[in-house]
Amino acid sequence: MQRVSRIPTKKSKYANKFGVLILEDGTVFEGMGFGYSTSVFGEAVFNTGMTGYIEALTDPSYSGQILTLTYPLVGNYGVPDPTAKDSDGIRKSFESEKIQARGLVVHELSLTASHWNLAMTLDEWLYNEKIPGISGIDTRELTIKLRTSGVMMAALVVSDTQIDISEVKKQLESAKKYNDEEFMNAVSTKEPQTFGTESESIVVIDTGVKNAILRNIRSLGYKVIKVPWNYSLEKIMSYNPKGIVFSNGPGDPIKCVETMNTAKQVIEKNIPTLGICLGAQILGLAGGANTYKLKYGHRGQNKSCINLDNDQVYVTSQNHGYCIDPESLKNTDFKLWFTNADDKTVEGIKHKQKKIIAVQFHPEASPGPFDCMFIFEELKKLIGEDNAKR
Ligand SMILES: NC(=O)CC[C@H](N)C(=O)O
Incomplete structure (x- = not known):
């Protein structure tokens, strides 16, 4: 039996446990376990943001993934x-x-935390939510590995007792692959939910929507109706919405066939629409474009994107592993709207004739500045144009 060599120095309820992270390629990272003692298998990804662990961990787009934060000290403002x-x-x-x-x-996990709004520490929160965490990992080495080899499956084991590394490796081999997982039934609402009482509404198709998207639409002055990912257009239109938002969400967009069919009808009917992240990919696919998987994705808070309409650069927040193929856009009625300044990937598309816009980044995220809130205003403008026509 190959055992982990890092022995916990002291026992506590939430931290100082045995911990190991094992990558699909056999690399073993030993650390100190914290949070909940359990074994999980998922796609290892990294986020380069300096803060925002609460928002990142609760973002449904991270379902199925083991999240590495590259900022070296995490947890000091608690939860x-x-x-x-x-x-x-x-x-x-x-x-x-x-x-x-x-x-x-x-x-490094901060075991003490200080913030006016704090209710608990990060390790306690993970423990309560039955999620394992590992600290003491050389996250630079891990990130370099994921950047050079690409994202890959990993096992994270946290235990109160010794861990058998060879046993974990065996379990990892037979674990379900991230790319094969179905996420929609787990992340989407089962029943429609309404927020606000305004007479005009926007329907959000929930493929794993972040609350910040709901909040931003509310601040435009609309009632929000959140509906399941596979809701038919007929049911959506029974709410008589002014516009539709296709939300963010986990996994490969080609798995969201029902949502894609709705998107095709929405494009056809020219309903004012905004797509965000997974929603942008779904709208692109519905319009005839292709998507592909990036080697290690874009996950961070300072990703510069160029608005090709005015050459203005925005600092955006991103979390995506898939992308729209720019070449394939040429066969569609969509044009490129935003491009990533670093690697020139597609970060936004706009329909050439219809009131359909979509961004790959997260306009609702606000790690500091509110650079991209104007994207929501763009949807409101499209709704205004639509109203003027009726
Ligand atoms: N944040 C998102 O909506 C992510 C979309 C998709 N799951 C991707 O990884 O590209």
Whole structure:
């Protein structure tokens, strides 16, 4: 039996446990386990943001993934009360009801925390939500590995007792691959939900929507109706919405066939529409474009994107592993709207004739500046044009 060599120095309920992260290529990272003692398998990805672990961990787009934060010290501002809601009944600092990432990997975990709004520490939160975390990992080495080899499956094991590395390797081999997983039934709402009482509404098709998207649409002055990912257009239109938003979400967009069919009809009917991240990919596919998987994705808060309409550069927040193929856009009625300044990937598309816009980045995210809130205003403008025509 090959055992982990790093022995916990002291035992506590939430931290100082045995911990190991094993990659699909056989690389073993030993660390100190924290949070919940369990074994998870998922796609190892990294996010380069300096803050925002609460928003990232609760973002449904991280479902099925083991999240590495490259910022070296994590947890020092703790975690606010997860049950606190705003006047619309939307959870305040959290992007969804629970932690969505399968596990968390950090360099140094702050076991003490300080913040005016703090309710608990990060390790306690992970423990409560039955999520394993590992600290003491050389996250630079891990990130270099993922950048050079590409994202890959990994096992994260946290245990109160010794871990058998060869046994974990065997389990990892037979674990379901991220690319084969179905996420929609797990992340999407089962029933429509309404936020606000305004007479004009926007329907959000929930493929794993972040609460910040709901909040931003509310701040435009619309009632929000969140509907399941596979809701028919007929049912959507029964709400008589002014516009539609295709949300962010986990996994490969080609798996969202029903949502794609709705998107085709939405394009056909020229309903004012905004797609965000997964929603942008779904709209692109519905319009005849292709998508592909990036080697290691874009996950961070300072990704510069160029608006090709005015050559203005925006600092955007991103979390995507898939992308729209720019070549394939040529066979569609969509044109390139935003491009990533670093690698020239597609970060936004716009229909040439119809009121359909979509961004690959997250206009709702606000790690600091509110650079991209104008994207929501763009949807409102399209709705205004639509109203003027009727
Ligand atoms: N944030 C998202 O909506 C992610 C979209 C898609 N799952 C991707 O990884 O590209």
